[in-house]
Amino acid sequence: xxxLPENSSNLDLTISVPGFSSSPPSDEGSGGGREQLKxxxxxxxxxxxDEELSHGGSAPPRxxxxxTREQSRLLEDSFRQNxxxxxxxxxxLAKHLMLRPRQIEVWFQNxxxxxxxxxxxxxxEYLKRWFGSLTEQNHRLHREVEELRAMKVAPSTVTSTSxxxxxxxxxxVTTAASxxxxxxxxxxxxxKEREH
DNA sequence: TACGTCAAACCGGACA
DNA sequence: TGTCCGGTTTGACGTA
Numbered sequence: 768x769x770x771l772p773e774n775s776s777n778l779d780l781t782i783s784v785p786g787f788s789s790s791p792p793s794d795e796g797s798g799g800g801r802e803q804l805k806x807x808x809x810x811x812x813x814x815x816x817d818e819e820l821s822h823g824g825s826a827p828p829r830x831x832x833x834x835t836r837e838q839s840r841l842l843e844d845s846f847r848q849n850x851x852x853x854x855x856x857x858x859x860l861a862k863h864l865m866l867r868p869r870q871i872e873v874w875f876q877n878x879x880x881x882x883x884x885x886x887x888x889x890x891x892e893y894l895k896r897w898f899g900s901l902t903e904q905n906h907r908l909h910r911e912v913e914e915l916r917a918m919k920v921a922p923s924t925v926t927s928t929s930x931x932x933x934x935x936x937x938x939x940v941t942t943a944a945s946x947x948x949x950x951x952x953x954x955x956x957x958x959k960e961r962e963h
Numbered sequence: 964t965a966c967g968t969c970a971a972a973c974c975g976g977a978c979a
Numbered sequence: 980t981g982t983c984c985g986g987t988t989t990g991a992c993g994t995a
Contacts, residue, residue: 831971831990851983873972876983881970883984 834874838864842871846878 834842845852845860852860852875854868861868 833971833991854981870971872982874970877970877972880984880986 832870838866842874842878846875850879850882851875 841864857868857871861871
């Protein structure tokens with residue numbers, strides 16, 4: 768019985784895998800040839816309290832940082848090893864990448880969110896395929912039921928000595944192997960119900 | 964130039 | 980109190 772889609776062998780489902788990894792973010796950052804060469808904003812301001820910089824006074828417009836390829840790569844490497852960072856790791860990574868710890872923190876939060884989104888999309892795709900397969904199977908079984916009903920109605924096809932019985936619940940017709948199995952429905956019913 | 968996409972950054976609530 | 984998460988905003992960038 769093929770419940771799964773035909774190409775399910777190719778379907779790399781990783782629902783049980785927490786978080787990530789079935790789709791390595793190889794195109795992250797450099798994705799699609801989008802160049803990230805405007806690096807001026809990426810430098811860590813030497814002022815120690817640059818976090819307050821943006822909040823001081825009349826709230827200047829947000830400056831958007833674009834990470835360099837190297838920064839992205841190192842962050843990805845780090846993310847592959849660990850999806851969360853403790854404060855020491857965060858501090859070390861920030862120092863190494865010349866970024867603020869807060870930026871590291873935000874990057875990891877966003878990265879986890881993207882990872883989860885990708886995972887959810889994969890699960891959605893898988894469930895869609897499964898639904899399609901089940902629908903197809905359902906149609907097939909309905910056709911089978913119709914055929915068997917037609918057989919039952921047509922007296923020429925079903926002899927009087929036939930031992931076909933139909934489960935009243937699921938409408939599935941079964942054949943009895945021996946005359947002893949062709950027992951009255953009242954007797955056979957509890958057994959069949961137990962099977963379901 | 965308008966529009967869509969991506970990702971950095973922010974916000975508020977939940978939790979240990 | 981710090982961290983995480985879901986949701987949102989916003990700026991950079993590519994493209995029609």
